[in-house]
Structure formats: structure tokens, C-alpha cells
Amino acid sequence: MITRRLLSFLFISYLRIATTTAQECSADDATCSSSSSTPDTTTNQEQCKDTHDNCSFWAKQGECDANPNYMHIFCPISCNTCPEPRQASTLEALLLIEVSKYGKSQKVEGKDAVKTLEVIERTVDYMKNVVFKGGVDLSEDIVVECTNKEELCAFWAAIGECEANPGYMKLKCAPSCQTCDMIDINKRCPPLTDDVVPALLPGGLNAMFERIVATAPGNNTDLEIAPGMTNYSVVIHSRPAPVEGEAVIDQKLDLEQPPWLITFNNFLTDEECEQLIILGHKSEYARSKDVGDLQADGSYDSVVSTSRTSENAWCSYQKKCRSEEVPQMIHERIAMITGIKANHSEDFQILKYEPGQFYRRHHDYIELQADRQCGPRVLTFFLYLNDVEEGGATNFPLLDIAVKPKKGQAVLWPSVLNSDPKAKDYRTDHEAQDVIKGIKFGANAWLHLYDYMAASEMGCT
Template identity: 40%
Template sequence: MKPFKVSWEKPESQSTKPSSRIQFNPLVDNGSLEWTGGLIQELGGTEKEKQGVLETLQKTYEHMTGLDDEFLKANCKNQNAQCAFWGSIGECDKNPSYMTKSCAPACQSCHLLIWENRCPAKEDLEETAAYGPGDLGSLFKKIREGVFDEYGPVEILSDDPFVVTFEKFLSEEECDALVELGYKIGYDRSTNTGPFDSFGNAERVVSNTRTSHNAWCKTELCTSDPTALAIMERISNVSGTPDHSYHEHLQMLKYETGQFYKPHHDFIAKHLEYNIGPRVLTFFLYLSDVEEGGGTRFTKLDGLTVTPKKGKALLWPSVKELDPLSVDERTEHEAMSVISGQKYAANAWIHMYEYKSEHDKGCTG
């Protein structure tokens, strides 16, 4: 292998600012820019950072030149100018769901861009199922028998499919804490799941059928927050999953006046091809009252509409009781437009199989 030589240029405008980031051009061989592994990478400001980035670039170069797959050679790219820097500070291990895909050269993980390499099908998946045929019926029976009345009053709004509310599932403080966590993470415009690319990853698409904003409880700040953890454990207890690793990360929602989510189903058929299985249940949390509007309406259950109330939880299945890998079309629903005021809420989607470690590997689509 030819030696990897590097040089960099310091843009004039930054030359007097020692702490500023310096743009880095990896110059390969005799000074010609043969390959950059995607975006040109930035060097850190300090000597130590620079050294780390250079070491990562050296490893990147060896990884890229060692690839024998032409498709990967052409398509494996750093998609952010700081990939090499992040790689040098351990982010490939700390944040693999982003890094292995979006900074694959810097993580020397190009082979993991291929879905089958990154997400091999689990052989013992069936043994880990949270629900078998009939289990949703048993859960509903427990709810009816008052096992979870500490979160009540419990209201049974529909028997088949079951639609249930727990009036005092969260305390006022817990609701405020989740809303606040949403602000710390940042509420972004909500998206829908779009088409899947050649690597099996779903595109996120902004859609005029869903106009709210949301914040995912995915980062340390939220996943290790004691309030968020207590709520996730409570949801796990009631829904009967082994633990909250079977749930998607909490998704906090914010609707301003006029915002809505048109009729849809939470079931995503593509999930059946992954190790996570389908969304079995939706645990929906109302984190605020709403002055007017903003109800959750079940379009195929005679328009059954749940009025938001701070602290209330709404639970329904997305799959059939006796065939829990198949969608139950009857639980299509919509978030009606907020007529006045604001609405805060959160989704917890519960899967058939373990979710969170698959998410960390970038295997949830």
C-alpha cells in the first residue's frame, strides 16, 4: 500500500484564531486529491484534536483502499465534515446508529452499510416475543379486573378492539418534565416514514398530513433522566413487556393551534422484515390539557374521540389479538386539529421484539 500523506491548508480568514476549526484536505500520494472519503474533513482546533483526526484519517484511508466491493467503494462516504473528528473521540461506539451509517469511512464500517451485514436476522426471535396469540386479550382482562386501577379511573371506551384510558397515569410534574425534556432536545417538524433506500433505510418525509413538531427521547440527556425512566418502566409494567427496551424511544409531541395528524395507522408493515417486529400497542400520553380541539379520534370505531387531559394515558393495539403479527385495521386514528391553545403529548410504541439495541445498530429502518 502506498503511504498516506497528508497536508492541510489554513484558510486566511481563520489564521488568527487558533481555536477555530481548520478545514482539512487529505492529499493522497503526490499531492493530488484522489480520494476524500466523502466530505472534506475538518481538523480540530487543538494539537491533540488534530492528531486524533489524522490518525482516524490514516485508518480511514487503509479501510477504503482495502475495500474490494466496488459498490461500497463508490457509495461509502463521510456525510459530515466532522466525521473524522467524531470518530477520533469515540463516537463510533457511543453513537453507532448515526456514525456507522453516516460516518462509515471514519468508523471503518463501510461493510455495515449493507443491511444484511449490519442487521442479520435473529434466529431465536420467536422465543423473545412479548406477545403470543391471546396475550392481548389477557392484558385487557387484567385492565378490566382493576389490576392497574392505581392509575385510574380506568375507562373502557371500546371492547373489541380494546381502547382504554387511565385518567391519572402521570403526575402533573411528570407531564411538565417530559414537555421540558422535549424543549431541551428541541421540537422539530414531524415527519412520516417515506420510501426505503438501497441500504434499507427509511427516508423521513415532511408531509402535510402531519403538521405537529416532535422530539425523540434518544440522547443520554433524556434516556437517563429519572422521570423519563420511571415513566418508561411504568409503561413496561402495564403493557407486560420484559422491559422498556421493547419500546421505541418516547416521542414528545407539540401541536400549535391549527395543527393535526390526519387519519393513519401506527402499524408499519416494513417492521415485519426487521428484528423488532410490528408495533403491537400504542401507549399515548397527554401531557397538557387543550383549550379546544386536539382530540384523538378513531375513524373506524364510530368516530370515538378521546379528549386530551393532562396526565391521562390512552392505550390501544395496532395488531389482532389472536394474530398479533397482523395489523388490526380498526384502530386507524387521527389527531384532530387544535382549535385553540396548544397540545403536548407523547407516543410510546411497543414492539413485539426487543427494539432499542436494534435501533442502536441502525436496524430499525
């Protein structure tokens, strides 16, 4: 229902357009045709078509019901959800023109068209009478940044995504969610309070690795295997010297000793490896990207890098991949082994390296996260999902150690120091060496000092 105030505004806009209509006249026959910019009253409905090659496959896998917000819009033929043609009123068309001033033009189609138009009406009112009239205290940079970044922002807001997926929506669809103030990272992400307990305290990293080695069921045949656990064994490739008596917590001593690096044999079953590869295809592999420039909303852009040529897919919570049985079980297995809760882990980044692809020397620690709500990445748990015919090792050049891919194996290393879990341990630089023959599939689990999932939900990572 369009409010009287907005109706008046749109009517005035309509009159302004109508009275400035240009006339194009022919000198030959003295006839004139209007070139008015008055909008067509037919909705901007593109030809109904699937927009991805995997739509049919996903539909057969039940994704039309499991992930309707994406599938019904981008795979309408496969899901049988092509919208009925509808005729928009002139005022509705003007409303669409007005909302396009605040970002991308918005789509209004299908059974939620009325709800979507209501969101658009509220968006225009919010931007005109709150944001641009100083109803909220915003810097000029934030006002400029507050735009709808996607053409489906209004539709997503209409079906509840501002509440269901706030970390994305409140930043990328801020006008539709009426959250321009949340673009300011200082307001969105206040510092953690002192009562929040980190996953690791100074000295806790070494103690964790000692416990992992001592309790590996494959190394101790008398230990009972816990539910959801495999009969894995641990191989130590690098470690600091064992300490007799009370350990001294000192960064200088830390750097005088080698860092931890261990592998787990039989960490995953064959079925788990195969399922993760399938989920990678389902989540859609795309060119891997690196962290780019800082954005106005406090997030960082992602950039394609010549030093990284692999492809990856995110087994994310939003795509309902993380909550599937196998990923959930593996997250919990990692949590049981490390003693760090599963919500401290990022979603699995499932990787695919074809012959000639690589990731040159880098470090997993991201400096900007050290003081954010998630804290830095403290551990990398890398999973090998298949055997590779040749190449593809994970190489640690400063340690002179290369771990060859082996199906079901995992490798674990720290990104931080035992004496200070917020400080980067530069010695665990590593690279994914070129695959020479075959295809390499793997998965990263990055564990953070604090609750990553809670921070991610609010766009605070």
C-alpha cells in the same frame, strides 16, 4: 502519524497539483499570478459562533458537560470551547482534500485535531486499499453509498462514537468507522434466532388488556400501589366480548369483535407532564415527518407530509434524555402495566400541536418492520401532557370514538391482532384532530414485538 505509503501518495498528489498550476497573465503589465489549486495551509476554521438559539439555555442546564460531543462543537461560545487557530501542514491539507472524495469535507479543529487527522489517514487508506481494491465483498451500490454523511464523522470516530453509537455511525460515517460492509442490511441485521421470545404470543394481547383492567389501582381500592406507579384508573372505550371458557385463537373471529381501546386517568403527575414538555424543548422541537423511501443501507428516508403539521422532539438515548429520571420512570411504569420490557419501546416522541395543526388519518403499524429485528409496533401508549382549550382530540374514525386531551391521561390501543401479533389491525386507524384553541403537548411510546433498543443500536429498525 502519516504512514510512509500514504505520505508517498500525498507527495505525488502534491507534485501533480504543483506542476499543473495555471498562470493568469496581464497583457497590460506582463505580470503573471498563480491560480494554483494547492490548498491553503490554514485549517478551514469558521468564525467561532453558537449555531443554535438555545445554546445559552442548554449551557445553563449543564449540557456542555452532559452532552459535550454536540455542545462543544455547535455551541462553542456558550461552552467556552472555541478552538485555538492552528496551522495545517501542506500534507495535512492534501489529506483533507483526499478524504473529501469519500463524502463531506471533514472538520479538524480543537484539542482532538491530531486524533481526528489520524482517523482521516486511516479512512483514506481503508477506502483506497480495501473498499476500492476489492478487499471486502461489496456490491457497486454499497460502494457508492459508503460516504461520510457528516462533516464531523472523523472527529466523532476519534472520540469513540463508532463504538458508542454504532447504529448511526456505522451507516452515516462508514468510511471513518471502516464499516462499509455494514451498510448491507442483510449482513448488519441477520434474522432473529428461534430462541428469541416475542413480547406477545397469539392470544396474549387480549389477556394483557384483561389483566390491565383488572389490576388498575384506581379501580381496585384494596390494591397496594407499587413503587413508581400512580393511582390510575382505567376506562374501557372499546373491547372484544368477554370469552367464557378456553379462548379460540382465530383471525376471522378477531375481526368480528371490536379491538381494545382504553384510557388511564391520572397516569402521569403534573410534575411529570411538565418535565416531559421541558425535555421536548431541550431536545428541540422540529417539523414532524413521515416514513419515506427505502435507502441503500436498508433504512427509510423521512419526508415532510402535508397530512402532518405538528412538531416533535425525540427524548432519545443518544441525547441522554431517555435516561433522565422522569422518562425512565414512565418507561418502567408502562412496562409494569403492559408486562412488556421497557427496551421494547421506542424513545418518547414528544409532540407539540399549535392552533390549526393536525395529523390526518394514519396507522402506527410500519410494514417494513414486521420481519426486522425489532418486529412491528404492537401497541401505542399515548400520553396527554396538558389540557387543551378546544380541539386536538385523538379520533378513531372506524370505531366512532374520540378521546379528548386531558393532562395526565393516557390512551392505549393495539396496532396488531390478538390472533397474530405480527398482523396489522386496520381498525385502529386514528387522527390527531386540529387544535382550535391553545397548544397541545403529548408523547408517543410505541412498543414493539421484540427488543427495539438492541435493534436500533445496530441500525436494524
